[in-house]
Amino acid sequence: MPRRSLIAFLSLASTLHIAVADAVFNWPDPLLSTLDDALYRPLFSAASTFALNCGPRDNSTIAAQWLRLAYHDAATYDVTTGLGGLDASIAYEYTRPQNPGAGMLESLVDFAVSPNEYVGMADFIAMGAINAVIGCGGPIIPFRGGRVDATEAGPATVPEPQQDLATHTAKFAAQGFNATEMISLIACGHSLGGVRKVDFPLVVTEDVSTGVQTFTPPPTVNQTVGFDNTLVHEYLDGTTQDVLVVGSNITTRSDLRIFSSDNNVTMNQLADLNTFNEVCVDLIGRMINTVPSSVTLTDNIEPFDFKVWNTLLFPQGGSLAFLATLRIIENGLTGTVTMFWASRSDSGSPCPPSGCSVPSFQVSPAESSFLATLKGVPSFNLHSFNASIDLVSSISHFWFEVDNNDGSAPFVVDNNGKNYTIDQDVVLFDPRRSSFTIAGQFIVVGVKDPATDINVTALSTVSGSSPIPMPSNTVLQLKLDTAHPPADGYTFYTAPLPDAVLSNTIHATVNGTAYSEWVPFLSAPGV
Incomplete structure (x- = not known):
């Protein structure tokens, strides 16, 4: 996959005595x-x-x-x-x-x-x-x-x-x-x-x-x-x-x-x-970098270009809504980005062999940090997508095509050749039914029907406070959500969230199979 180089930045002292490679981002990480x-x-x-x-x-x-x-x-x-x-x-x-x-x-x-x-x-x-x-x-x-x-x-x-x-x-x-x-x-x-x-x-x-x-x-x-x-x-x-x-x-x-x-x-x-x-x-x-000998640190983390961010898949109005954002380092070009996806099931799939596609519905600027600007990154562009996925054929993976509109050939962004894979559609965090407001915080998870043996929990990370401001984890047991009746082939489960929640990981066992989904707190719409 063609990949643009970051603008070179020469610091007075940016080289360690021992060279360390730059980390490569493979979604999800x-x-x-x-x-x-x-x-x-x-x-x-x-x-x-x-x-x-x-x-x-x-x-x-x-x-x-x-x-x-x-x-x-x-x-x-x-x-x-x-x-x-x-x-x-x-x-x-x-x-x-x-x-x-x-x-x-x-x-x-x-x-x-x-x-x-x-x-x-x-x-x-x-x-x-x-x-x-x-x-x-x-x-x-x-x-x-x-x-x-x-x-x-x-x-x-x-x-x-x-x-x-x-x-x-x-x-x-x-x-x-x-x-x-x-x-x-x-x-x-x-x-x-x-x-x-x-x-x-x-x-x-x-x-x-x-x-x-x-x-x-x-x-x-x-x-x-x-x-x-x-x-x-x-x-x-x-x-x-x-x-x-x-x-x-x-x-x-x-x-x-x-x-x-x-x-x-x-x-x-x-x-x-x-x-x-x-x-x-x-x-x-x-x-x-002085850490216990049992700990292995990552490679150096430089600003990632073509970073997939804020993906959400959830049932809505007779289909699966799939939201995704491709973050691209600002390069002065007015690029066009298209998202493609392939169906999970070929049976009845509406997608052609080349994949279904949808253009970005919005391109918005995102501020870079002072550290990023020192590294030659003035800002980012967020290319946002909202795709309607067929409930039956669902989605197995997605990728992007980027056209910089500068006479160069369009190129594919596909997770370093590995595709952006959607592992499952059985247990899905539902941001529209969940709430992250001061009026109330609760999480809602949809479980695909039919399912008879269901156990859904969330591991919530909570901010610490004095005298020891260290984060802690707590396990929430989600129960059948009577406020949201079954819809679009999913049954919904909910639990109230603790105050100062930072992130959640959904864990569920459905008919003997284990599933999990990470839910960063800021991924909820409107937050």
Whole structure:
């Protein structure tokens, strides 16, 4: 299948020391679909916009809080056991003395409404670190997904400023970073934020009117807070305000001990901005990719072109309504897209050998995230389709033909040659009969007749809340829906949804056969 290349984007530091391939999206893939949306479409991850322009919070910045949260989460890793790392265990650890600050819980709450059954809190904490860096003008850090959330706290291994150099070196070594990398990672992290007196009274001992001593000076009228190597230059030229270097409490001058531990060799190298960016991309990338040895991350996730999204199949008015959207990266062309499908049964099929077809009824623009624009994606076009499928012959798979109307030959989009397959039409989520409004939330599922032995449940993922804002799963038992009588060869089952539901997976056993269907919360019409 012909596939257009993304516009090339050259960052100062976008290459890891170890090359990782880009992930390929094969529909359906709830993990990659969710992560792509969260990374590249602000509609699906409102939190990603919070860190733009180093937005302030708690006399610090949201970006600094997110980057700190990610490190404190990853700091539980142990290279000898392969346990710990960035696994969202910080949700059970943020009240420890080594994790002070309101920003810990606030940051967790920032991400609490984003996970679903397939993507956990840990992936969103990792995304937060990436958005923190670019939101303050720093380089792009590649993202890989698939982290697994912990269910309990990890060991108390976060370095603390009063500890000596040997202890810090040993703790970073346990996390997989040598002494040189320890210096660099701290310089990268401390390019943002500062130390709040309320959290570290033994560190910030002076009378600070703002309550916080920033690692680098606050911005002036003509300057903005940024992710850069200002901290490095100020350290080397003796003008630094980093309280962990020049604070009156000698015991807590941890940055001074660490930065000077190799006679400033590393800090002098980081004085070059290109080197600083390259090193920070590598080390922060390694930090967020530090996961338990039992976890395998995806390849790098770049914006997917020709992404099928928001598919729905349900009975309506004597046929099966099939809704689908093909998301295409904006390329400046006025393309025409046609959707084709093949019948599940040849008997009585109205489709010709080439397949039934329908043009898109609507093309609407969709905003791209700041990260997507940095990668050369100005926006997306959503080509929407509404097909009426014969109830008897049904649908087995679908595909698209794209004509860019620029003189080039039309080409087929068919799930990388595998077709977009509709596995079954026996158990179908019904968005028109369901409700996702403040007036009431309930889910309705249609089960194809005839069926005598039926059990329908839904695994609902629910947003967490304080004191532990971790998502949880609950099983709902769907019962016969008396408000919706049988229609179009389907009988309907329903259950009320819990508050703060994030996604659902329908599970049903019908006449001894198991079926399942994932229902992202936002796939309901009008939501």
